[in-house]
Amino acid sequence: MEKFIPDEKRLQSVQDNYKAIKEKVEESAIKAGRNPEDVRLMAVTKTVESVYINRVLDMGADLIGENRVQEFLGKKDELHLDGVEKHLIGHLQTNKVKQIVGEVDMIESVDSLHLAKEINRVSLNKGVITKVLVEVNVGKEDSKSGVYIEQLDELLYQISELEAVKVSGLMTIPPICDSEKEISDYFSSMYQSFIDIKGKNIDNVNMDILSMGMSGDFEAAVANGSNIVRVGSAIFGARKYF
DSSP states (O other): OOOOOOOHHHHHHHHHHHHHHHHHHHHHHHHTTOOGGGSEEEEEOTTOOHHHHHHHHHTTOOEEEESOHHHHHHHGGGSOOTTOEEEEOSOOOGGGHHHHTTTSSEEEEEOOHHHHHHHHHHHHHHTOOEEEEEEEOTTOOTTSOSBOHHHHHHHHHHHTTOTTEEEEEEEEOOOOOSSHHHHHHHHHHHHHHHHHHHHHOOTTEEEEEEEOOOTTTHHHHHHTTOSEEEESHHHHOSOOOO
């Protein structure tokens, strides 16, 4: 197997990008009248080689998100993960649950009771509590997973009865929008649901995390209450699919 040789220009670019995005997230929080420390920047590592991920980890990044179970498991031993929180953010198939439970700190993409029950079953077998976010399909798009806002309460009450799963908040990916107002409206709707659910004090359901906003729209997300923004291509460059 050929030894991977990192691109020095890309390493520098990743370093510069991470610093710039971190500053933009902080500026967005201040502009929205929020404490910058309340908004976390997640480095999304899908299709990114370990050497580039390690560059941002060595700069102090403390939260990464991976989309695919196999990809995360394949490169985790090469990553500088001391003190780093690891989230699975991509769609999770029930047949992959056994492989990922206990390997990450949170699963952000729980979109059904069926999936939550499987996470609960595996978590019980492994003797762990798994923190999850419930994924909301805020734009009701057929191409995306996630529960509709109208069904969110029912799903949360059902998941709350599972003893080895702990709901920590909500995650969403809004539709591609033509205007900043349109995207802002989706984020605002999510924030309102987040606040409404928090006020219901459902047992075993915490509304600590609202994960929304990616490379192209994280500033609008921060302005509307997001406290985790998931940024990949704006840090690491365009994704390479193999």
